Amino acid sequence: MSTPRRSYFDWNATAPLRGEARAAMQAALATTGNASSVHAEGRAARALIEQARADVAALVGAEAKQVIFTAGGTEANALALTPQLEAGSDKTPRGALLVSAVEHPSVLAGGRFAQVEIVPVDAQGRVDPVQLQKKVEQTERPLVSVMFANNETGIIQPIADMGAIVHAAGGLLHVDAVQGAGRVACDMVALGADLMTVSGHKIGGPQGVGALVRRADLHLPALIRGGGQERGYRAGTENVAAIAGFGAAARAALAEREAAASRMAGLRDRIEAGLRAENPDVVIFGAGAERLPNTISFSKPGMKAETAIIAFDLNGIAVSSGAACSSGKVQPSHVLAAMGVDPALAGGAIRLSLGWETTEDDAGNVLNAWRKVASALSKGRGIAA
Incomplete structure (x- = not known):
């Protein structure tokens, strides 16, 4: 008896590895050299990293030299998130860190800011x-950190408007684009972002690799010190295979972004309509706001x-209650x-949360499962497959 096909609806937690990323990683694993070495093997490894740097930069409308892996x-x-952000010759520390109430825990933790x-x-x-206007005007030289799109609700922030407010007050803007990059347009220049965070495994690259993309004239102290890698911004021998996979995933995501977003939005709307048809009292959080095309x-x-x-x-349906970043237990949502x-x-x-491999059959599967779940819940009994 064959095992029924499972439907994966947890793409915001992690996306399956793209075929392009797997192939790039396999090729990189066959490369012997250390990217810091000057011999032919080292240069081959370096070439893979620099190609990936260009591909990740293109994903967010930046130049390769702006990317720190x-x-x-x-x-x-x-x-x-450091007070020691230098803009050109201006080395005066940032006065405070301002973040939204719905940020990822790694931003709420404050980085190297005391408060x-x-x-x-x-x-x-x-x-x-x-x-936001009130707080930035009351703060001398603030750094503001806001996510492009929320990992739980998919709600997209008006980043360009916020960037104008922040810059008018002499501040800098960091955008956590982990959920947005590769799904919708996340152009650093158009958004007015001074710093932007992206992640490999959200777009079909491997886990354990990401990047900070900085404005070209913006400099900051390394968090990990002890080597000159990543132009001195991040010490340690580069994970060539992971970086190569990240770059390949970024290139693939950018190529299919618009078509994938349109298709996912259609599936999202079909699923939401089905949830409500089965249970009119279903509440879709953020339904009245601009959202990612893949998130419900x-x-x-x-x-x-x-x-x-x-x-x-x-x-047979993999879903979550929100962010998959702590103990794996269901916990109250600070976002909601x-x-x-x-x-x-x-x-x-x-x-x-949906992805580029989500199909019409998957949408049907999740709605069929919801009918069983909702029926059992309404009767106050246990649930079985």
């Missing part, structure tokens, strides 16, 4: 521009996320709390 998005955020000030969001999860965050009164996740899993969502409703929040 790291071990992932979390490290890139930690590297970016973090929180900027509130509205009921749709968007930064309040009035509050929903709940219904009386539902418990942990129970629902297990039920979906038993029915910041949006003012009732704790009881937030406690049932489920995230469905």
Whole structure:
């Protein structure tokens, strides 16, 4: 008896490895040299890194020299969040770090800043521009860090508008584009971002590699010291295979971005309509805001996320309750709390995130599973496949 095909709806946690990335990594693993060596083998490794640097830069409208490779998005955020940001000859430290209330934990932790000030969001999860204006005007030389799109709800922030506010007050803007880059346009210049974080495994590259992309005239102290790699910004022998895979994934994501976004948006809308048709009391978080084309965050009164996740899993569907960055346990969402969502409703929040391999059959599978889950939950009984 064959095992039924499972449907994967947790792409915001990690995407499957693209074929292009796998091939690039296999080729890189056959390369012997250290990229810091000057002999032919070292130069071959260096060439792979520099090609990947150009491909990652192109994904966000930057130049290759602006890209600093790291071990992932979390490290890139930690590297970016420092008071010691030098803009050209200006070496005066940043006065404070301002972050939105819905940021990833690696940003909320504050990096190398001693204090973090929180900027509130509205009921749709968007930064309040009035509050942002007030806070940046009260802070001397602030660094503001805001994610391009939320990992739980998919809500897209008005980054260009925020950039104008921040720069008018003499501040700098860091954008965590881990969820947005490769899915929708994330051009650093158009957005007014001074620093931008991207990650390999969200776009079909390997886990354990990311990048901080900095404005060309912006300099910052290394977080990891002891070597001259990455132009002195990140010490340690480069992970050539992971970087090569990241670059190949970035190139593939950029090539198919518009077509993939249009197709995923259609599937997202079909699934949301199906969820509501089965249960009219389903709440789609952020439904009234601009969102990523691949993300659905929903709940219904009386539902418990942990129970629902297990039920979906038993029915062949991989979903999550939000970010997959802590202990693997279902925990209250700080994102939904910041949006003012009732704790009881937030406690049932489920995230469905789609990707380039998600099919119409997958959409049908998740809706069929939801009928079983919702029916069982409404009857207050256990759930089986």
